[in-house]
Amino acid sequence: MSDILAQISKTVIEGEFEEMEDLTQEALRDGLSAQDILDNGLMAGMGHVGAEFKAGNMFVPEVLRSARAMQASMDILKPLLAEAGAKRTGTIVLGTVKGDMHDIGKNLVGMMCEGAGFEVVDLGRDISPEDFVQAVKEHTPHVLGMSALLTTTMRAMGRTIQALEEAGVRDRVKVIVGGAPVTQAFADQIGADGYAPNAAAASDLARRVAGA
Numbered sequence: 001m002s003d004i005l006a007q008i009s010k011t012v013i014e015g016e017f018e019e020m021e022d023l024t025q026e027a028l029r030d031g032l033s034a035q036d037i038l039d040n041g042l043m044a045g046m047g048h049v050g051a052e053f054k055a056g057n058m059f060v061p062e063v064l065r066s067a068r069a070m071q072a073s074m075d076i077l078k079p080l081l082a083e084a085g086a087k088r089t090g091t092i093v094l095g096t097v098k099g100d101m102h103d104i105g106k107n108l109v110g111m112m113c114e115g116a117g118f119e120v121v122d123l124g125r126d127i128s129p130e131d132f133v134q135a136v137k138e139h140t141p142h143v144l145g146m147s148a149l150l151t152t153t154m155r156a157m158g159r160t161i162q163a164l165e166e167a168g169v170r171d172r173v174k175v176i177v178g179g180a181p182v183t184q185a186f187a188d189q190i191g192a193d194g195y196a197p198n199a200a201a202a203s204d205l206a207r208r209v210a211g212a
């Protein structure tokens with residue numbers, strides 16, 4: 001890996017978001033492509049952050065700083081990726097389910113999906129089944145991703161899938177679910193098309209179910 005990519009990756013891990021703009025510009029001046037910076041700098045760094053968080057070696061405020069660092073670089077790279085014709089993988093609508101205010105994980109999933117080439121429509125948090133249905137009708141996404149962090153709110157995922165069926169749009173979209181209390185068994189039980197335990201796996205899953 002080139003020095004500058006290694007430095008970008010390290011800066012994401014350390015969450016030094018103030019440095020990201022300069023580093024990204026430097027990498028571009030060095031002739032690296034936006035895709036290379038994304039894949040081998042940003043994603044490499046975020047992959048490490050995800051693993052360290054999972055292992056209990058990093059905590060939420062640090063993860064947020066890393067996410068902000070990645071975002072600072074993405075702000076510069078996004079138009080370049082689009083220009084270079086980076087293949088659009090598809091559209092994903094994302095939201096945290098009704099009654100649930102946790103959105104850190106969802107935001108990370110959105111960022112990873114963006115990195116994977118998805119157009120991300122983020123509905124935010126506390127999203128009712130009716131609002132998810134409305135968004136599916138409006139944006140005709142390939143994938144709908146729901147997040148829940150509470151054992152009390154995760155049931156809203158099942159209700160949303162039911163609402164999609166009742167509205168006659170369930171067949172139009174692949175539904176993926178995640179969040180700390182969610183499991184593969186729960187996803188199967190409510191009839192979701194997939195579950196992933198972290199943001200990196202979520203973007204892989206989204207690509208897979210979208211057939212990209």
Ligand code: B12
Nearest residue numbers: 100101102103104105145147150151178179180198199202
């Ligand atoms: C930060 C936090 C908060 C913040 C949320 C800020 C925000 N903007 O999100 C605040 C302070 C607001 C909060 C409030 C509450 N919280 Co809280 N919170 C947490 C905490 C500490 C971290 C959650 C987090 O962000 N993790 C980091 C992210 C990166 O991880 P993640 O969300 O799991 O997401 C990853 C994966 O799950 C996956 N993923 C996530 N979404 C999706 C979606 C898809 C489609 C896919 C494929 C994958 C995927 O990828 C993500 C990235 O890798 C957890 C404890 C914990 N260690 O999890 C408690 C926790 C979730 N909270 C809890 C509770 C009880 C509450 C409150 C009820 C507390 C209270 N009494 O008021 C309220 C509820 C408010 C509400 N109605 O939602 C409990 C839940 C217990 C339970 N089993 O239900 C927890 C587990 C703490 C505990 N041990 O008791 N909380």
